[in-house]
Amino acid sequence: MGLIVIRYGEIALKGKNRWYFVKQLRKNIRDCLKKNDITGEVRSVGQRVYVQVEEVEPALRQAQDKAVEKLRDVFGVVSLSPAREVPADIEAIGAEALRVAQRAGVDEKRTFRVQSRRADKAFPLISPEINRLVGAHVQKATGAQVDLSNEADLTIGVEVRRGHALVFGQTVAGHGGLPLGTEGRAVALMSGGIDSPVAAWLIMKRGCGVIPIHFRQSEEELAKFMDNCEVLSRYAYGWDIRPIVLDHQEVFGETYEKLRRVGAGRWACIFCKRALLQEACLIADQHKAKALVTGDSLGQVASQTLDNLEATSYGVEKPILRPLIGLDKTEITALARRIGTFEVSTREARSCPYLPPDPLTKASLPKLRAVMEKMKGCQPIGDE
Amino acid sequence: MGLIVIRYGEIALKGKNRWYFVKQLRKNIRDCLKKNDITGEVRSVGQRVYVQVEEVEPALRQAQDKAVEKLRDVFGVVSLSPAREVPADIEAIGAEALRVAQRAGVDEKRTFRVQSRRADKAFPLISPEINRLVGAHVQKATGAQVDLSNEADLTIGVEVRRGHALVFGQTVAGHGGLPLGTEGRAVALMSGGIDSPVAAWLIMKRGCGVIPIHFRQSEEELAKFMDNCEVLSRYAYGWDIRPIVLDHQEVFGETYEKLRRVGAGRWACIFCKRALLQEACLIADQHKAKALVTGDSLGQVASQTLDNLEATSYGVEKPILRPLIGLDKTEITALARRIGTFEVSTREARSCPYLPPDPLTKASLPKLRAVMEKMKGCQPIGDE
Numbered sequence: 001m002g003l004i005v006i007r008y009g010e011i012a013l014k015g016k017n018r019w020y021f022v023k024q025l026r027k028n029i030r031d032c033l034k035k036n037d038i039t040g041e042v043r044s045v046g047q048r049v050y051v052q053v054e055e056v057e058p059a060l061r062q063a064q065d066k067a068v069e070k071l072r073d074v075f076g077v078v079s080l081s082p083a084r085e086v087p088a089d090i091e092a093i094g095a096e097a098l099r100v101a102q103r104a105g106v107d108e109k110r111t112f113r114v115q116s117r118r119a120d121k122a123f124p125l126i127s128p129e130i131n132r133l134v135g136a137h138v139q140k141a142t143g144a145q146v147d148l149s150n151e152a153d154l155t156i157g158v159e160v161r162r163g164h165a166l167v168f169g170q171t172v173a174g175h176g177g178l179p180l181g182t183e184g185r186a187v188a189l190m191s192g193g194i195d196s197p198v199a200a201w202l203i204m205k206r207g208c209g210v211i212p213i214h215f216r217q218s219e220e221e222l223a224k225f226m227d228n229c230e231v232l233s234r235y236a237y238g239w240d241i242r243p244i245v246l247d248h249q250e251v252f253g254e255t256y257e258k259l260r261r262v263g264a265g266r267w268a269c270i271f272c273k274r275a276l277l278q279e280a281c282l283i284a285d286q287h288k289a290k291a292l293v294t295g296d297s298l299g300q301v302a303s304q305t306l307d308n309l310e311a312t313s314y315g316v317e318k319p320i321l322r323p324l325i326g327l328d329k330t331e332i333t334a335l336a337r338r339i340g341t342f343e344v345s346t347r348e349a350r351s352c353p354y355l356p357p358d359p360l361t362k363a364s365l366p367k368l369r370a371v372m373e374k375m376k377g378c379q380p381i382g383d384e
Numbered sequence: 385m386g387l388i389v390i391r392y393g394e395i396a397l398k399g400k401n402r403w404y405f406v407k408q409l410r411k412n413i414r415d416c417l418k419k420n421d422i423t424g425e426v427r428s429v430g431q432r433v434y435v436q437v438e439e440v441e442p443a444l445r446q447a448q449d450k451a452v453e454k455l456r457d458v459f460g461v462v463s464l465s466p467a468r469e470v471p472a473d474i475e476a477i478g479a480e481a482l483r484v485a486q487r488a489g490v491d492e493k494r495t496f497r498v499q500s501r502r503a504d505k506a507f508p509l510i511s512p513e514i515n516r517l518v519g520a521h522v523q524k525a526t527g528a529q530v531d532l533s534n535e536a537d538l539t540i541g542v543e544v545r546r547g548h549a550l551v552f553g554q555t556v557a558g559h560g561g562l563p564l565g566t567e568g569r570a571v572a573l574m575s576g577g578i579d580s581p582v583a584a585w586l587i588m589k590r591g592c593g594v595i596p597i598h599f600r601q602s603e604e605e606l607a608k609f610m611d612n613c614e615v616l617s618r619y620a621y622g623w624d625i626r627p628i629v630l631d632h633q634e635v636f637g638e639t640y641e642k643l644r645r646v647g648a649g650r651w652a653c654i655f656c657k658r659a660l661l662q663e664a665c666l667i668a669d670q671h672k673a674k675a676l677v678t679g680d681s682l683g684q685v686a687s688q689t690l691d692n693l694e695a696t697s698y699g700v701e702k703p704i705l706r707p708l709i710g711l712d713k714t715e716i717t718a719l720a721r722r723i724g725t726f727e728v729s730t731r732e733a734r735s736c737p738y739l740p741p742d743p744l745t746k747a748s749l750p751k752l753r754a755v756m757e758k759m760k761g762c763q764p765i766g767d768e
Contacts, residue, residue, distance in 0.1 A: 009714065010684075010712060010714070176712045176714065177712055178682075183682055183683045183690050185690075199710070202710030202711075203682065203709070203710055206681070206682035206709070207682065207683050208682060208690060290690045290693070291690055291693065297590070298562075298587065298590035298705070299562050299566065299567045299591050299592075300394075305567060305568070306567050306570065306675055307568060307674060309675065309705075310702065313703045314701070314703075318694065319693050319694055319697045319698075320703070321693075321706065323706075323707075325586075325587070325590070325706070326583070326586030326707030326708075327586075328394055328589075329394050330393065331560075
């Protein structure tokens, strides 16, 4: 039996809500296994989740590796280790530790250390004693040097629990966050660009199911949006990404025409964003979503000045979550690469047909209201 | 003359607005020098800002070091290097490069590399030739090995410009972002805790001047707030941090009393946050600030569920910027340590006197409206 031990961090701090979070985490881990055709059993042991991958050698390590690769993308997972379960017995632990060291190719020229954790306080040896005994056993058999620093070539982990112990030689980082599904749902406005999928991912990471919505302008941009939804799906365990596509022209076309007629073409981006946010609110209500998510980053482009943020979000009823608001473009790009959306987002596509040559950067609420007033007097198209 | 060369990244992308940003950056650099009693001259040279520190040896290097340490905290600065200006002449460059290598203690056992950039395309040698010639000169004199990888013990930088060249052996990272003052101003709600000062800092990093506002509950918490404002001031070049303190009891006391009377004590945190946000809006209007900043992080504590965010921000007229909304506690804590607010924020203080034993985590707008309706019927205190 191949075992994977999963650590969750922040969840452990959640006091009496903790079990609710851990239950959702286990559910999402099961969803991950299922979506990736991995057969396995999931259970809580102390402050860990164990995933037992049910395959036998020689396919075992392959199944374990695949499971680790997929499970690291479950939000709420801080780190995970493929491990072996042995009796809670210092000899059995030592033997398994040696096997781990040998498999990792440790010899006289390499260094290692043992880090143990005694979750079962009834175990007769305390952690430093376990480290010393297991370390001596591995050292004697391999000739390798002990190095207690982070520089060691191999760190052998040991966790002693009631009735069993875990031994592992590898710890893989997860993304952290909270289990998806614990923080309700939000509608994420997504173009085909770099920022908005990163914003959606960050909000998913905080446990919130996102409903991506796209306002179609061109087939290329739509394809980028759909492909980015596909990438987000790789993290959507415990949640299904169901993209919604609306027609941009239908949502904004008439307003744009009016803007042009009253000579306020420079306001196009602001009224466009307002129209999209209002439309997103309606969609949110239909889907019981409590908030909107945008890729706004303060000052990144002309339309994202503070003045314009105030004008675009004025009167929008739902809270707007802007997880990128304090990040630099370099930071956002690094995240996009890590998530896997960068390649898709940087594909060539036509730019927005409504983009004015000189978009307004300093909207103000009084000016906004004045333009809205003028537009009221404007006849709808076809009534002339 | 000691020279510091400053690189800005994102600003360079800003098209025709670029000069506006660079001008503000120079202004803020001057403010930084002034606030730290450093005498120096600031000017743009190509896509760089040069700061000339006007002191002579032996005090020179000290003044240069101090200037580098302070200037790295100016937002918009991506990196900076203490440098020497020499004639744009390969022999002079080689001689200065050797001096840099010797000062860094390079010898036969150490490695180095030369990385040059030819901003003046009229210079007769191209970059790889400069690297080779300067490298050969340093190698011959010191016996050190050339290592072109990132592993080199020393990287000697050369920038050739019209009429002069810069040579440097050190590149210090700044925080990036945009020059403070280019993105208007916002009111930042700050407790004495870990999150809110980090949120304020991130928004300052994006060029926005923040006005910190605190609702006093206890002297300890107030002192933490004031100390954190002091820390933020270390980054506030081009902006002055002017803390505003209001009395929490005055802002929320009456509402709390009403809540208790109608048996809705569990709603305390939500109505408190609503009251603070509303009050912050008034302050924002008085100070021409366009937005509010909070330290909300989704799901971090009971009061920061998506339901509660919706209820607390419902009807708040200004956009609420929540730069931490997508971050984990570990990420926020790491930022607090980097900024220097962590020590202050983790000092002991009394917890909020209004905190109910079982605060509501699932507010909804209909329930919120129902409680508000009940409270309307409630007599003000003293009228009984």
